[in-house]
Amino acid sequence: xxxxxxxxxxxxxxxxxxxxxxxxxxxxxxxxxxxxxxxxxxxxxxxxxxxxxxxxxxxxxxxxxxxxxxxxxxxxxxxxxxxxxxxxxxxxxxxxxxxxxxxxxxxxxxxxxxxxxxxxxxxxxxxxxxxxxxxxxxxxxxxxxxxxxxxxxxxxxxxxxxxxxxxxxxxxxxxxxxxxxxxxxxxxxxxxxxxxxxxxxxxxxxxxxxxxxxxxxxxxxxxxxxxxxxxxxxxxxxxxxxxxxxxxxxxxxxxxxxxxxxxxxxxxxxxxxxxxxxxxxxxxxxxxxxxxxxxxxxxxxxxxxxxxxxxxxxxxxxxxxxxxxxxxxxxxxxxxxxxxxxxxxxxxxxxxxxx
Amino acid sequence: xxxxxxxxxxxxxxxxxxxxxxxxxxxxxxxxxxxxxxxxxxxxxxxxxxxxxxxxxxxxxxxxxxxxxxxxxxxxxxxxxxxxxxxxxxxxxxxxxxxxxxxxxxxxxxxxxxxxxxxxxxxxxxxxxxxxxxxxxxxxxxxxxxxxxxxxxxxxxxxxxxxxxxxxxxxxxxxxxxxxxxxxxxxxxxxxxxxxxxxxxxxxxxxxxxxxxxxxxxxxxxxxxxxxxxxxxxxxxxxxxxxxxxxxxxxxxxxxxxxxxxxxxxxxxxxxxxxxxxxxxxxxxxxxxxxxxxxxxxxxxxxxxxxxxxxxxxxxxxxxxxxxxxxxxxxxxxxxxxxxxxxxx
Numbered sequence: 110x111x112x113x114x115x116x117x118x119x120x121x122x123x124x125x126x127x128x129x130x131x132x133x134x135x136x137x138x139x140x141x142x143x144x145x146x147x148x149x150x151x152x153x154x155x156x157x158x159x160x161x162x163x164x165x166x167x168x169x170x171x172x173x174x175x176x177x178x179x180x181x182x183x184x185x186x187x188x189x190x191x192x193x194x195x196x197x198x199x200x201x202x203x204x205x206x207x208x209x210x211x212x213x214x215x216x217x218x219x220x221x222x223x224x225x226x227x228x229x230x231x232x233x234x235x236x237x238x239x240x241x242x243x244x245x246x247x248x249x250x251x252x253x254x255x256x257x258x259x260x261x262x263x264x265x266x267x268x269x270x271x272x273x274x275x276x277x278x279x280x281x282x283x284x285x286x287x288x289x290x291x292x293x294x295x296x297x298x299x300x301x302x303x304x305x306x307x308x309x310x311x312x313x314x315x316x317x318x319x320x321x322x323x324x325x326x327x328x329x330x331x332x333x334x335x336x337x338x339x340x341x342x343x344x345x346x347x348x349x350x351x352x353x354x355x356x357x358x359x360x361x362x363x364x365x366x367x368x369x370x371x372x373x374x375x376x377x378x379x380x381x382x383x384x385x386x387x388x389x390x391x392x393x394x395x396x397x398x399x400x401x402x403x404x405x406x407x408x409x410x411x412x413x414x415x416x417x418x419x420x421x422x423x424x425x426x427x428x429x430x431x432x433x434x435x436x437x438x439x440x441x442x443x444x445x446x447x448x449x450x451x452x453x454x455x456x457x458x459x460x461x462x463x464x
Numbered sequence: 465x466x467x468x469x470x471x472x473x474x475x476x477x478x479x480x481x482x483x484x485x486x487x488x489x490x491x492x493x494x495x496x497x498x499x500x501x502x503x504x505x506x507x508x509x510x511x512x513x514x515x516x517x518x519x520x521x522x523x524x525x526x527x528x529x530x531x532x533x534x535x536x537x538x539x540x541x542x543x544x545x546x547x548x549x550x551x552x553x554x555x556x557x558x559x560x561x562x563x564x565x566x567x568x569x570x571x572x573x574x575x576x577x578x579x580x581x582x583x584x585x586x587x588x589x590x591x592x593x594x595x596x597x598x599x600x601x602x603x604x605x606x607x608x609x610x611x612x613x614x615x616x617x618x619x620x621x622x623x624x625x626x627x628x629x630x631x632x633x634x635x636x637x638x639x640x641x642x643x644x645x646x647x648x649x650x651x652x653x654x655x656x657x658x659x660x661x662x663x664x665x666x667x668x669x670x671x672x673x674x675x676x677x678x679x680x681x682x683x684x685x686x687x688x689x690x691x692x693x694x695x696x697x698x699x700x701x702x703x704x705x706x707x708x709x710x711x712x713x714x715x716x717x718x719x720x721x722x723x724x725x726x727x728x729x730x731x732x733x734x735x736x737x738x739x740x741x742x743x744x745x746x747x748x749x750x751x752x753x754x755x756x757x758x759x760x761x762x763x764x765x766x767x768x769x770x771x772x773x774x775x776x777x778x779x780x781x782x783x784x785x786x787x788x789x790x791x792x793x794x795x796x797x798x799x800x801x802x803x804x805x806x807x808x809x
Contacts, residue, residue, distance in 0.1 A: 112790040460796070
């Protein structure tokens with residue numbers, strides 16, 4: 110059986126078993142991208158709608174936090190190190206890429222430990238790692254911080270903008286504006302967290318959740334599992350990677366370095382306990398304490414509906430800016446920048462029938 | 465041999481035009497590129513072309529200078545030979561301009577020139593003239609090479625997007641993404657080792673075989689369009705072609721060869737192999753009835769063993785490239801946006 114036949118079978122089963130008016134939300138940028146890249150919406154029955162939630166780390170980073178990152182980058186003694194996606198995201202007044210062109214020392218790395226290496230190689234620079242991401246990336250950042258400490262590097266610090274996954278789902282459901290029938294839960298995050306943290310979805314809200322992998326087949330299979338649930342529960346489709354208890358070693362690492370804090374989410378606002386701040390014993394490596402910066406007032410781009418897109422209320426294509434004023438080449442909002450953003454994924458991997 | 469002596473390091477004086485300069489030219493460039501035209505050391509080389517001429521230039525700033533599968537020398541010759549090949553032009557002569565940073569190791573320059581010479585020999589093209597400038601330390605990063613090429617066009621018709629017709633076949637000469645991934649791995653910017661070699665190679669032989677096969681099979685104008693998918697990759701070539709021709713293209717994702725190593729690096733870093741740079745691949749659009757013969761001819765050449773027909777030109781969706789996924793769905797392929805990988809060639 111070819112991959113196409115296999116998927117066609119799953120799609121046929123979905124068509125047969127799915128009732129009308131089902132909306133499933135994915136809350137992981139990699140899912141957003143996979144669904145768009147494989148063109149999976151083309152295989153779904155009419156009654157099944159897929160919407161993106163707050164799953165792209167760059168996208169959910171609040172404007173005020175982006176402004177702080179830019180303000181740090183402007184300090185002459187600072188080498189600002191971060192992941193590639195962040196440097197093109199529009200903050201209130203420009204992007205990190207523009208700061209770099211204007212002379213700021215901004216470097217892109219693929220791993221937080223590369224930032225530690227930069228700090229070791231350039232002792233006269235204040236190397237600040239802007240850490241963003243969910244439970245997936247936070248452990249590697251924690252490991253980098255411990256590595257820097259073990260190496261006695263005093264010129265390494267971190268601005269932790271890390272966030273944790275389950276709480277925004279609660280916030281989203283409490284808002285009650287998105288009719289979610291079930292969640293495609295994030296595969297990578299769940300490798301770390303396990304599944305217990307999602308149980309409240311079924312228990313308190315009566316909403317099903319399935320932890321899904323990232324191949325085309327995984328996503329369709331997970332949707333089928335969601336459709337087939339008679340009693341809402343949290344299940345794992347991505348069994349080859351996710352265990353109910355998660356990765357305990359990584360969880361300990363997170364607890365060692367971080368503690369829950371308030372975090373500001375684009376589209377959802379401040380959610381208590383949904384961020385990861387450095388613990389007091391790492392205060393000396395906390396860029397938020399080490400450098401006093403004035404990020405200035407935040408300015409949201411007029412007309413940008415990223416917030417609504419991140420809550421699954423507005424489809425990317427329904428934003429007036431989408432594909433016209435806002436494209437991956439010249440993005441207005443964060444969701445059009447990151448390759449995992451709902452708008453960028455939709456635009457880049459649009460079907461032939463889309464506008 | 466020569467009594468001229470060159471130091472271990474390039475000095476500013478080597479760019480002065482005086483004795484040091486002369487010695488450098490003779491000891492390194494003339495020795496490496498040995499040919500009667502260059503040996504005259506005239507300011508301009510005299511050529512005697514017979515037909516229509518193709519003329520191109522390309523600057524090379526790749527970092528690092530040496531990488532698995534090639535170096536800036538091989539790249540600078542292959543890049544220009546391949547640009548000529550896209551016009552169905554047999555390379556006639558190359559010129560090379562070197563911008564060298566003060567302090568650059570002479571041994572390294574010698575190695576780069578040996579690599580250029582070997583690649584030029586392979587492509588059967590002489591390097592007949594050149595220029596050298598030395599800039600002070602910090603004003604350039606090691607070595608930049610600009611190569612200019614002249615070639616004789618072997619077909620009578622104009623190749624290009626205007627020649628492309630509804631129904632034409634789209635052929636790719638082999639797997640994509642190797643050059644970009646080899647450069648990334650060689651830079652050591654992150655913790656992975658990839659067993660990938662750059663595909664950097666001169667493609668005139670491949671193109672000549674394709675042109676010949678198409679002509680035999682489908683007449684004089686059966687080859688429509690040739691382009692090497694360098695920066696921006698295969699996606700960019702196809703997207704540009706649809707934009708310029710006003711026609712659409714449909715390609716089969718599964719038909720596009722991507723090595724497992726390239727695929728896994730892309731999965732890891734979030735790159736799309738179809739947008740990554742190649743330095744030894746060619747996209748060929750030919751009349752549909754000649755496609756099998758062209759693929760067979762290309763496969764018989766050194767650098768075309770994995771050639772495949774990957775899709776076709778269609779009037780169905782003008783201006784857009786459709787990718788058919790292994791799952792039977794279709795999506796639009798868009799040009800990538802800038803700054804992904806600077807100094808890749």
